[in-house]
Amino acid sequence: MSNFLNLLIAGLATGAIYAVVAIGFTLLWQTSQTINFAQGEFVMLPAFFMLAAMNLGLPFMLAVLVGIGLSLLVLGLLFKRVLVDPMLRHGVLPLAIATMALSIALKESVKELYSAEAHPFPSVVPAGNVDVLGVPVSMQSLGVLVIAVLAVVALNLLLTRTSVGHQMQATAQNPTVARIVGIPVERMILYTFLINAGLVALGSLLVTPIYLAKFSTGEILGQAAFIAAIVGGFNQVRGAVAGGLLLGVVDNLAAAYVSAQYRAAVPLFLLIVIILFRPQGLLGRVEERTV
Amino acid sequence: MKVLKTTFAALAGLAALTAAHAQSGGTIKLANVAELSGPGATVGTNWKNGIDLAVAEINEKGGILGRKLEVTHADSQSNPGIARAQVQKALDGEPYVLLGPGYSGSVKVTASLAQQAEVPQIMGGEAAELTKAGHTHLFRTSFGQQSSMPKVAAYLADDLKAKSVAVVWVNNDFGKGGRDVITAELQKRNVKVAADISTEAGQADFAADVAKVKASGADAAFIYLNEEESARILKEIKRQNLTLPLIGETTLVGQKVIDLAGEAANGARGHVGLTTDAPVPAIQQFREKFQKRYNYVPDHNGLKGYLAVYVVKAVTEKMGKVDRKAFADTLHGLTISAAQEPGILMDVTYDKNGDIDRQGFLVEVENGRQVVKKVLPKLGN
Missing domain, CATH: 3.40.50.2300 (Response regulator)
Incomplete structure (x- = not known):
């Protein structure tokens, strides 16, 4: 029971990080029909911003703020203005390929400019255990889970309870009509990119103490979050959340109770099943397009 | 006509000089192929830095038999397939000795290339099977499993x-x-x-x-x-x-x-088998030099890379000539003592398979440092 509960919470914690990253996929898809194949590297990069700030002598919390600020600037504003806007005019496919190139460029840049080696990264959650139903559970797992869930709840409140959120949803659903009714569509799209940048910075802060800061960290995360987004539903934020949590739990339980050797195959198996039997994802909605 | 003859004579003289220089003088080329990126980047970077430190030291003291060392580094990206391609490329440059890779899987797929080219390969792999495949030019820098x-x-x-x-x-x-x-x-x-x-x-x-x-x-x-x-x-x-x-x-x-x-x-x-916390003065000195040069404490892979170059020095000086083909024969069964070659840090003996015998250590991590609990002597003692 103790083991199962620990595995479940560790799985949910990992899944929550996948969910935070997967939300970025769905947000960008909804507002600009963009699939960002550099999303994993977007999670890797903020940790290096923070490490670089710490190397300059800043205390950890200040370095975190600097990291988040730089992420908003580079992974939000610059990403949109320098790459997405010019490429999107040529269609979704050239943009998708451009993000693949960006993924390689980011990895290689970190490798060259910082280091190819892994680096330790401080945790925002202290080590130790807390009692849950009489079972000792890792405080770090719980902390990661709580922070990630809070972020998702905050995002949901923003989207459903605020005027800006409603405008962003309207933009996602039909940008032409949104423009007609006076919504500043371009600004709403920019907000989406900034939210994505904030989410990846948060994901980076939570995952790097476990995965270590390394230029290649994003490969694993990007793939897992992409699968999570498809499994949950690429066009729904709640789908990305469900997909992320499900993937984290299934991966951990399968590795513990089925086979550690085949654990890498489990998410892919899940993906195939979803694509075959529910291509819109668990919570996604069917989209039809004219061609 | 006279001008033509003079030109031919000058060219012939130049060619003869170049050939003579290539045979007796010039630099001794070492080729390193290591895991400089990918999951093995820690291994490869330490290994590379250890090599560079040893090369710099040896060159500072005049090189080996009066010839300076020149080392090239190639990145295997921790991928055996890329390691094989990089080793092939390195061997095309006809190095005196091939250094690396560090990952056993990469050594496994490259050892036959070095064997075919008859180039000695001093590597960092520890898998037991590596020295059981009959490769006569393959040598370890640490204990096999x-x-x-x-x-x-x-x-x-x-x-x-x-x-x-x-x-x-x-x-x-x-x-x-x-x-x-x-x-x-x-x-x-x-x-x-x-x-x-x-x-x-x-x-x-x-x-x-x-x-x-x-x-x-x-x-x-x-x-x-x-x-x-x-x-x-x-x-x-x-x-x-x-x-x-x-x-x-x-x-x-x-x-x-x-x-x-x-x-x-x-x-x-x-x-x-190797630790920079070993209670051996020569290893402590190595640690200090490495830390001063690279600003971090090396791990055992730094030691391995360093030792690999000093093995090249000891064997070449033992032979008294730079002879790639005689290198492997000389190293099999050779004991290199730290008294004779301080860069070797601890006495080491190579057997006929390229495996080594050297003292080892049992350690425990205490307060973020390795603490040696027991020194295990050379088996041959």
């Missing part, structure tokens, strides 16, 4: 009195080799393998693996992963509050693992 695992198994059975052990290993040539040898050695000593847990190179999440170790009820865990994964599993073990003894090899208690895992590394124990 067949030398180290019996010592680890003996420690588990005799010192810790463990009746059952959980074995966690990385599913590559290095990990599989170590797992096979330790399992056999444990069985010889009537120690049960309570859990046999395979993990992947580059794996980030070890929650399930640690839970399996916990559920196995083993008296101790033997952890045999690469450095970064070792750090991750140590952190996870701390997160899950697992308190059983953690035993491993160099890759569990190396300095890089300690740096990455932080407090979680404390208490981990292991057998190490």
